[in-house]
Amino acid sequence: MIHFSLLADASTRIERALKYVEISKDAMTRLQAPKASVTVSIPLRLDDGSLQLFKGYRVRYDDTRGPGKGGIRYHPHVSIDEVESLAFWMTFKCALLNLPYGGAKGGITVEAKTLSRSELERLSRGYISAIADFIGPDVDILAPDMYTNATIMGWMMDQYSIIQRRITPSVVTGKPISMGGSQGRETATSVGAFQVINTLLEKFDQSPQKTTVAVQGFGNVGAMLAQLLSQVGYRVVAISDSQGGIYASQGLDIPSIRRYKMSSRNLQAVYCESSVCNIVEHEVITNADLLALDVDVLIPAALENQITADNAQQIQAKYIFEVANGPVTSQADQILEQKGIYVFPDILVNAGGVTVSYFEWVQNRSGLYWTGEEVNQRLKERITVETEKTWSIAQEFGVSMRTAAYIHALRRLGEAMDAKGTGADNKK
Numbered sequence: 001m002i003h004f005s006l007l008a009d010a011s012t013r014i015e016r017a018l019k020y021v022e023i024s025k026d027a028m029t030r031l032q033a034p035k036a037s038v039t040v041s042i043p044l045r046l047d048d049g050s051l052q053l054f055k056g057y058r059v060r061y062d063d064t065r066g067p068g069k070g071g072i073r074y075h076p077h078v079s080i081d082e083v084e085s086l087a088f089w090m091t092f093k094c095a096l097l098n099l100p101y102g103g104a105k106g107g108i109t110v111e112a113k114t115l116s117r118s119e120l121e122r123l124s125r126g127y128i129s130a131i132a133d134f135i136g137p138d139v140d141i142l143a144p145d146m147y148t149n150a151t152i153m154g155w156m157m158d159q160y161s162i163i164q165r166r167i168t169p170s171v172v173t174g175k176p177i178s179m180g181g182s183q184g185r186e187t188a189t190s191v192g193a194f195q196v197i198n199t200l201l202e203k204f205d206q207s208p209q210k211t212t213v214a215v216q217g218f219g220n221v222g223a224m225l226a227q228l229l230s231q232v233g234y235r236v237v238a239i240s241d242s243q244g245g246i247y248a249s250q251g252l253d254i255p256s257i258r259r260y261k262m263s264s265r266n267l268q269a270v271y272c273e274s275s276v277c278n279i280v281e282h283e284v285i286t287n288a289d290l291l292a293l294d295v296d297v298l299i300p301a302a303l304e305n306q307i308t309a310d311n312a313q314q315i316q317a318k319y320i321f322e323v324a325n326g327p328v329t330s331q332a333d334q335i336l337e338q339k340g341i342y343v344f345p346d347i348l349v350n351a352g353g354v355t356v357s358y359f360e361w362v363q364n365r366s367g368l369y370w371t372g373e374e375v376n377q378r379l380k381e382r383i384t385v386e387t388e389k390t391w392s393i394a395q396e397f398g399v400s401m402r403t404a405a406y407i408h409a410l411r412r413l414g415e416a417m418d419a420k421g422t423g424a425d426n427k428k
């Protein structure tokens with residue numbers, strides 16, 4: 001089986017799914033290693049005149065279903081192992097959502113916070129110069145990930161266009177709107193998660209009005225999702241950020257908190273130093289408290305590895321929707337299953353982002369741009385269809401939604417690989 005030094009959980013989960021999928025030996029063999037990986041050195045002239053070398057990576061794990069697709073991460077811990085694992089994960093996410101893409105990922109080992117804006121721009125352009133032969137709108141398409149954003153995507157698109165001597169917006173998604181970005185991209189992950197949550201809770205007759213929710217991570221995705229949920233009647237009783245959280249049994253006023261959080265950055269300060277402070281009584285809680293609250297729905301939307309074998313026994317929520325990537329470990333999965341808690345997997349719940357990235361690529365290639373309403377409508381349709389299909393597979397085999405999602409993706413991958421035949425990679 002595939003060996004992962006970092007995201008070892010993926011391997012366990014795929015092995016579970018393989019019991020229910022007829023996938024050819026050839027296809028499994030092809031999935032055992034990335035199709036291509038490149039490691040580059042990027043020389044960066046710092047503002048003080050000195051030169052520093054940074055390591056960059058791009059991995060195309062598989063491109064049977066279409067060009068590679070995946071984000072670029074800037075972080076001091078980025079390594080080729082991590083990038084390969086994340087590219088593997090993207091292969092499954094794209095197949096699950098039926099996007100015409102394979103999986104890819106990239107990154108630079110850097111503490112981006114220590115660089116000035118112009119150093120960051122030179123580094124981003126240097127990265128593209130180093131990997132330009134390895135990417136392209138029909139080869140491998142980039143996007144933002146941890147510590148990269150729309151501005152950086154704009155620089156990358158521009159640098160690639162300079163190298164190619166033609167404007168090529170479709171090589172990168174998640175760009176600023178002024179450079180060919182899509183309406184609705186910023187809110188896509190929250191809108192997609194909202195749709196998945198509604199579709200699945202309906203199956204349990206769990207209406208918004210009788211549902212309490214706790215959200216860990218009041219960032220870009222978590223805050224917007226909390227707002228969408230509260231707007232249709234869910235009672236969001238707890239939220240948190242890296243400094244800690246707040247709880248109010250009668251529900252929190254999410255739109256006000258979002259507004260104040262954006263200006264002051266700190267959730268507790270927001271709550272107590274602004275006019276919102278007096279709106280409802282609230283308690284200050286820790287992140288550990290939040291995870292163990294007696295709520296209907298728990299939404300980890302911050303970091304990976306938050307629910308592990310150490311705290312899974314304390315979880316009281318009935319349903320967990322993974323908005324963050326990998327917040328529940330595979331050991332915790334088993335404990336939660338024994339406790340009768342439903343876990344809905346990241347590759348489905350947070351796939352709204354990559355889906356609207358695909359829409360951005362389609363718009364760039366056609367030259368016809370959609371309204372925010374059109375983008376959201378298409379996103380809702382696609383994510384609902386795949387949620388329903390995943391649900392049917394879970395019912396058919398009596399497996400968790402996570403295993404069902406991997407079964408669904410593996411079937412699509414296997415079918416495409418077998419349809420390709422030898423792939424002209426050997427003569428037999």
Ligand SMILES: NC(=O)c1ccc[n+]([C@@H]2O[C@H](COP(=O)([O-])OP(=O)(O)OC[C@H]3O[C@@H](n4cnc5c(N)ncnc54)[C@H](O)[C@@H]3O)[C@@H](O)[C@H]2O)c1
Binds near residue numbers: 216222242287323353
């Ligand atoms: N942005 C996207 O489109 C997208 C797409 C797919 C998956 N995701 C995943 O969703 C998660 C959130 O992404 P984001 O874009 O909102 O990031 P973000 O940086 O905007 O927000 C993260 C939030 O988590 C909080 N946080 C950090 N450490 C915490 C801790 N220990 N406990 C509680 N909160 C903590 C931060 O204070 C911040 O409020 C990440 O895991 C990301 O990989 C994001």
